[in-house]
Amino acid sequence: MSGLNIFRYFISASLLMVILVVSSCKKEGAAGIMTVLHPVELAIPENFSRPAGDLDNPLTSEGIALGKMLFYDTRLSGNNRLSCASCHRPELAFSDGVALSHIGESGKILPRHSPALINMAWMNKGLFWDGGSTNLESQAFGPLTSEDEMHQNLAELESELSQVPAYVKQFKMVFNSQVKSAAIVKALAQFERTLISGDSRYDRYVRKEPGGVLSAEELHGLTLVNQKCRSCHAGELFTDNDFHNNGLDQDFSDSSLEGIFQGRYRITYQLTDLGKFKTPTLRNVMLTAPYMHDGRFASIDQVLTHYQKNTQLAIPLSAAEKKAIIAFLGSLTDSLFIQNKNLSQPI
Incomplete structure (x- = not known):
């Protein structure tokens, strides 16, 4: 790694969050001045595979910083009350802690x-619980425009953010663009791709690092997870990012809400996909209750009881x-x- 200029975008005790500047590029900014951007490559935990890069939206330190500002900005909602972080709180591993939210503009x-x-x-096999979005960029349009969530008119959003000089400057610098919705979702996606979690006690155990000690009960739980859960919660990501019917429901005849309860079938119209939903990761699972696509289980014990019975x-x-599985989790x-x-939220 000698010769590389190491850019510490996320200052953390963990080297997992260090981002390496591997090159630089130039864009012509306002008044013809050449703006230097800093493309970055995420430092991947040693026990992780490498993610596929997005050639249409390459990461830069400036784009990530812009995406972070937008993620926490309530101006992204129609009533200027909600941000992305309203339903994705850092202290809860970017979940919201409720089964079914009703904080959206409609109150539903x-x-x-x-x-x-x-x-x-x-996440390369589709976003949302049914995989209805193919990438983070397109996914962001869903909550932004939904009348039951942020309910934002995209043209009005562009106009509102264009009144903020800092945003005008950053969009010009990062995307050589005015404030446009396509650039907004690109910036959000760049920030979201940096949300890497790979420094748990389990990870330190696998990598034989200091602090990587698991108790006998936790090790037994790891063995049980490997035996009974890995068909879906696969690999070091603890998810196969695929879609499965885990026996939650038997009746899918109610086609209300555009088939929202029919799972992956709603997207593919393949009968074999009826009732299939995306496998969530087990990482930080003790922080992300309640569980399942509709939040029906309040605790991990209830989840395990479902699989048991x-x-x-x-x-x-x-x-x-x-008990051992819960200890390992x-x-x-x-x-x-x-x-x-x-x-976390910019100060």
Whole structure:
């Protein structure tokens, strides 16, 4: 790594959040002045695979900083009351802690649980619980424009942010553009791709680093997770990013809300996808209750009981095994991730 200029975008005790400047590029900014941007490459945890890069929206330190500002800005909502962080709180691993939110502009209860934003750079099989969006850029338009969420008119948003000199300057610098909705979602996506969680006690155990000690019960829980859960919660991401029917419901005849309860079938119209929903990661799972696409389970114990008693799944678990699994899941909590001031609201 000698010869590389190391740019510490996220100052953290963990080297996992260091971003390396690998090159620089220039864009012609206002008055013909050449603006230097700093392309970055995420420092990937050693036990992780590399995510695919986005050639249409390459990461730069300036773009990430702009995306962070936008993520916490309530002007992104029609009534200037909600930001992305209203439903994705850093201290809860960017989840919201409620089953079904009703803080959107309409006040209606949403039909689905707000997912946690963890390791989004690896989300390559579709976003939302049914995979209805193919990438982070297109995904952002959903909550931004939904009348039950942020309910923002995109033209009005462009106009409002264009009244802020700092935004005008940054959009010109980062995208050589006026404040446009396409650039807004690109900046948001850049910030979200930096939400890397890979420094839990489990990770330190795997990498044989200081602090990586698991108790006998936690190790037993790890063995049980490997035996009983890895078909869906696969690899070091603890998700296959795919879609599965885990036996929550049997009746999908209610096609109200545009088939919102039919899962992946709503997108593919393949009968084999009926009732399939995206596998959430187990990372930081003790922080992201309640669980499932509709938040129906308040605790991990309830989740495990479902898998234990559901005849479709029939995963046998004793009380001691459930206790061991829960103990291990606690070792997946990444305190540095949730406490990182550089991911939290700008002061």
